[in-house]
Amino acid sequence: MTPSRPPARGSSREDILDAAEAIFAARGFEGASMRAIADEAGVAQALLHYHYKTKEGLFEAMFARRSGAINRIRLARLDVMLARGKTSVEDIVEALLRPTIEAGHDPSLGGGRFAGLILAVSTSEGDWQKGLVARSYDPMAERFISALKAALPGLDRANATWGYLFVVGAALTQMTPTGRADRLSEGEARDDDTDAMLARAVTFAAAGLRALAAEEHGH
Amino acid sequence: MTPSRPPARGSSREDILDAAEAIFAARGFEGASMRAIADEAGVAQALLHYHYKTKEGLFEAMFARRSGAINRIRLARLDVMLARGKTSVEDIVEALLRPTIEAGHDPSLGGGRFAGLILAVSTSEGDWQKGLVARSYDPMAERFISALKAALPGLDRANATWGYLFVVGAALTQMTPTGRADRLSEGEARDDDTDAMLARAVTFAAAGLRALAAEEHGH
DNA sequence: GTCTATAGTTCGATAGAC
DNA sequence: GTCTATCGAACTATAGAC
Numbered sequence: 428m429t430p431s432r433p434p435a436r437g438s439s440r441e442d443i444l445d446a447a448e449a450i451f452a453a454r455g456f457e458g459a460s461m462r463a464i465a466d467e468a469g470v471a472q473a474l475l476h477y478h479y480k481t482k483e484g485l486f487e488a489m490f491a492r493r494s495g496a497i498n499r500i501r502l503a504r505l506d507v508m509l510a511r512g513k514t515s516v517e518d519i520v521e522a523l524l525r526p527t528i529e530a531g532h533d534p535s536l537g538g539g540r541f542a543g544l545i546l547a548v549s550t551s552e553g554d555w556q557k558g559l560v561a562r563s564y565d566p567m568a569e570r571f572i573s574a575l576k577a578a579l580p581g582l583d584r585a586n587a588t589w590g591y592l593f594v595v596g597a598a599l600t601q602m603t604p605t606g607r608a609d610r611l612s613e614g615e616a617r618d619d620d621t622d623a624m625l626a627r628a629v630t631f632a633a634a635g636l637r638a639l640a641a642e643e644h645g646h
Numbered sequence: 647m648t649p650s651r652p653p654a655r656g657s658s659r660e661d662i663l664d665a666a667e668a669i670f671a672a673r674g675f676e677g678a679s680m681r682a683i684a685d686e687a688g689v690a691q692a693l694l695h696y697h698y699k700t701k702e703g704l705f706e707a708m709f710a711r712r713s714g715a716i717n718r719i720r721l722a723r724l725d726v727m728l729a730r731g732k733t734s735v736e737d738i739v740e741a742l743l744r745p746t747i748e749a750g751h752d753p754s755l756g757g758g759r760f761a762g763l764i765l766a767v768s769t770s771e772g773d774w775q776k777g778l779v780a781r782s783y784d785p786m787a788e789r790f791i792s793a794l795k796a797a798l799p800g801l802d803r804a805n806a807t808w809g810y811l812f813v814v815g816a817a818l819t820q821m822t823p824t825g826r827a828d829r830l831s832e833g834e835a836r837d838d839d840t841d842a843m844l845a846r847a848v849t850f851a852a853a854g855l856r857a858l859a860a861e862e863h864g865h
Numbered sequence: 866g867t868c869t870a871t872a873g874t875t876c877g878a879t880a881g882a883c
Numbered sequence: 884g885t886c887t888a889t890c891g892a893a894c895t896a897t898a899g900a901c
Contacts, residue, residue, distance in 0.1 A: 439884075453771055457677035461877060471886050476878060478884090543769040550762040550822045552672055557824055568830055588831035589820075589846040596819030597812040597854075603769045605776055611787055612807035627808040627858060634857030635816075635850035642849050658866075680895065690868050695896060697866090 440478055443468045447489040448532055452540040455547055456486055487559060490548070493532060493541050494563040500526035501567055505574060516633040519574050524598045524628060528621050531602070539602025539621065546599055575636060582640035590639045594632040601628070659697055662687045666708040667751055671759040674766055675705055706778060709767070712751060712760050713782040719745035720786060724793060735852040738793050743817045743847060747840050750821070758821025758840065765818055794855060801859035809858045813851040820847070 437445075446468035450459045461482055465472040479485035504522040508514045531541045549560045572587045582590070601608070601624050608618035618624065656664075665687035669678045680701055684691040698704035723741035727733045750760045768779045791806045801809070820827070820843050827837035837843065 455674060455676055455766070455770075457674055460875080462875085472877090473879080473887085474885055480878095482877065543771075546765055546769055546819065547674075549824070549826070550765055550819065552762075552822070552824075557826075560824075560826070561829065565826075565830065572830060583834070584831050585834040586846065588827055588835045589843065590850065591830070592820055592827060593816040593847060593850050597816040600765065600769065600815030600819065601808075601811055603771070605768070605771075605779075607768070607776075607779070607784075608807055608811060610780065611784065611791060611810070612803050615802070615804040616807045624808065627805065628812060630857050630861050631809065631812050631854035635854040638849050638853030639846060679893080681893090691895090692869080692897080693867060699896095701895065 439468070439470055439474065443470065443475055443478060443485070444489050444492055445532070447485050448493060448541065448544075451486060451489060452544050456482075461485075483555065487555075490544070490559060491563060493530070494545070497526050497530040497541075498564070498567040500530055502570060505570060509574065514574065514578050516575070516578050516636055517629055519571065519578060520594060520629050520632045520636075521625075523571050523594065524625060524632075527599070527602065528625065539599075539604070542599045542602035579636060579640040582636070586639040586642075590636045593635060594628075597632060598625070598628045658687070658689055658693065662689065662694055662697060662704070663708050663711055664751070666704050667712060667760065667763075670705060670708060671763050675701075680704075702774065709763070709778060710782060712749070713764070716745050716749040716760075717783070717786040719749055721789060724789060728793065733793065733797050735794070735797050735855055736848055738790065738797060739813060739848050739851045739855070740844075742790055742813065743844060743851075746818070746821065747844065758823070761818045761821035798855060798859040801855070805858040805861075809855045812854060813847075816851060817844070817847045 443464065446464045447459075450464045450467055453459075454463075461472050461475050464485070465475055468475075475485055479488055501522055504526070505519070508518055508522060527542060528539065531539055533540060548556045549564075551557070568591060572584075572591050575590060576582050576584070576587045579587075601618065602621065604619040604621075606618065608616040608624075616623075662683065665683050666678075669683045669686055672678075673682075680691050680694050683704070684694055687694075694704055698707055720741055723745070724738070727737055727741065746761060747758065750758055752759060767775045768783075770776070787810060791803075791810050794809060795801050795803070795806045798806075820837065821840065823838040823840075825837065827835040827843075835842075
């Protein structure tokens, strides 16, 4: 938008969102301060309030930008696959998980900087956080749940939903490189190698989903 | 300890830990205030500092008490199973996941109040949080990883570690009842029914672990 | 052990000049 | 749009009486 004015070096509005993403991801919503974000962006603190009114407003703008970018990639890949016909569970899971890495900002920092933020918001009990998650992710989630049901006959809506949530939870919790996998595996797994992690996650998730489709839980 | 003095109505030390658990779980470490915890416990704010010195000290004491209680149950169940010989993957996963519900404080609030706190701490980048997770969970995790390797020939250390982390991540992210599963499933799944969720999680996780044992990722 | 009172800091947000 | 300056409210932690 506004393509008539060439951005010489990042608009201050975008610079602030970049800084907000870094600081919020590192310290959480309550732990981050408007002062720290302003410093990171190299602007005055008052400018944050001018553009985004409140701290909550800034957080939502930052969250919407990043989640929107990730979900656009997810759905584009899903659409391509569905247009081609026959789709494997592995392909669907990969289309769901990989964009979180690829579109996670600042890939030099592990790509999953944003993943911890999603987890924090989506397990929060606050009303505005729940609303933010619903607005940002539910439409995308429903399309993937439908795709899983189509790919796996026998998977009912309840199991498809639990399966979707398990897959996202399993992968998202591993995207922040904490060194824990390295320690527990005595060096045989490296949690900053997100590609290796994702390959395992796809294998794990696809098998889990097939088992949910085979099992009779509701009877 | 100190069994000579009968506690008429909960020692203030324990009352404070109870209050801290409720407030920290609801608002996170930074979002919680010592004032709010003191009010919840019904004591003066200064008493918190007398017993636990700092906010961080209080958090660690609260976290150690609850994680210790959960891990004791987990390991006791694992020991019973291993003493009996032949152990299924499903049994191991169940022994790992169910105590989080059963020993999660205040079961009327969903049992998983503590789960959100574990997630927040374990995805944090802070040094003291990483140390706390390592001290609180690594010894238990190593025993379960070993048990998984023993139950599944072909599961190497790297895959056993990833599998363990996936299982915990999948289940832990679903223990806070946010109403999201209900919405996405159009009412066919209910996320305050932790037993139903756990049954699915065990099916999902066991199949995922078997797939990791069968796959050749490292080649 | 438990309290009141407060010191010292940091926070979100706004007013107003340019 | 962007800044400096500041208000008023919250916070952690401590001092000191009982």
